[in-house]
Every structure is written in structure tokens, then in C-alpha cells.
Amino acid sequence: MKNKHFLFLFLLIICNTITSAQDVNLFEKKELIIAKDTLRYRILYPENFDVEKTYPLVLFLHGAGERGNDNEKQLTHGSALFLDQNNRTKFPAIVIMPQCEIDDYWAQVEVDRSKYPVQLDFQFKKGPTKAMEMVLQLLKNYQKESFVNKNQTYAMGLSMGGMGTYELLARQPDRFAAAIAICGAGDPKYVANYAKKIPVWAFHGAKDNVVDPLRSMEMVTALLNEEAFPRLTLYDFANHNSWDSAFAEPELLPWLFSNAINQE
16 A cells, blocks of 8 residues: 555656646747857747737846756746746736856846855946846847737846846836846946836845845835835745745736836
């Protein structure tokens, strides 16, 4: 009887693994090539995608641990949120998850990992990194597509991707309808570029020993000083992986998709 029980559990695990792999493959592999530069990305289309209709577009930026050129690791965190059948049914959207090269960052920032939390020196005036330049071009390309709702483009990111999210908003303040930054950081000097235009929901773990939670507090404070009304969720129990709790928030996607540019 015990052997049968273990066999059942083993088969269940195998089935779940196969199903999960099949689900991830719904994110199609694509590349943006400009001269000698390549941005690898995955894209998820809504169920029953129809080019005659328009859909919201979500850009999701991964963290430093998912950098590379396999066009797979960037799906580690966040893809399940959009593959969830309930979410796909309620919120049909186009989801793009690009992958940053291993030696680059989304945001223009010097990162000192000699001690933790990491030390961050943002250098916005230097202009976008190569990875950010490619993302901006990718967004520009998709904004030309008739099936993309220009009033519902959203930015999301975690850790390094949270930093990239804040920089995206500062560089393209008229592009996004809302943004979610998880355990991120940014340069508060440029918050004024988007404070009155883009609703922001920031998440962080109070025990985060990789990216100081004060970094999110700093960005939220800057937004408040600009008379914006950001959302902030601070998890007293969470370390750096606060994205797990953020993705489990029942209001996360309803809030995101409730925002639109020029909405009355």
C-alpha cells in the first residue's frame, strides 16, 4: 500500500512538472535584433488572441539573478501570475518578459555588492543602459501594433527589475498607465517626471537584506512630496523575496488593470 502511495505522489509530481513546462511554453520565444545587439524576450498573448481587437500590454522586468541569454530564466518569477487561468480569463493581456544580458542592468546604476544591503549609485543622466535602450525600442515597436491598447501599457519589475521600472517611468512618463515596483529602488530626484501621471504600487519586505526597504520608502516619500498618491505594502515578515507575497495579493491585477491613460 505504501509503495502505491509513493508511486501516486511521484506520478502527480511528474504530471505537475510537465503541465508547468507546457504552460511556460505559452510564452513564445522572440528576439529584437538591432545591429550587433540582441534583446531576447518571451511574449504571452491572451487566449483566443484576435488581431482585430485591442489588449493591454504588460512589460515585466526580472531581477539580477535571472540575467543571461537562455531566454528562459526571466520566467522564473512572475510568469505563473499571468499563466494562472483565472487571471488569463479576467484580464486578457499581452505580457512581455525580456531578458537582460548577464553583464548589464535595466537601470543606469553602479552596484556595490561588497556588503549587504547592496550599495546603489544611480546615474540617470548618463542615459539608458544598452538593455534599457533595447527595451525602449521593443516598447516603441509594440506601440505601433493595432492590437495594443495605447492607454493601457503597464510596467512591473522586481529587485533589479523594480529599479528598471522606476527608471522606465522617469524616461517615459507619458507611456504607462500604472506601475508595480517590488523590492526595488530608484533615484528620487526624477520622481517629479511621472508623479502626477502614473499610479505606483510599491512592495518591499521589512527584513530585506539585499535591497534596503528604505529604498522603497525613499521613492514613496518622494512621490508623496510631489503630491502623488502611491500605494505601499511593507511585509513585516518578508526578506528579499517579497514578490511571492506581492503576487498573492488579490487586488494586484485588479488594481493594475483598473488604470488607464486619459481615464475620466
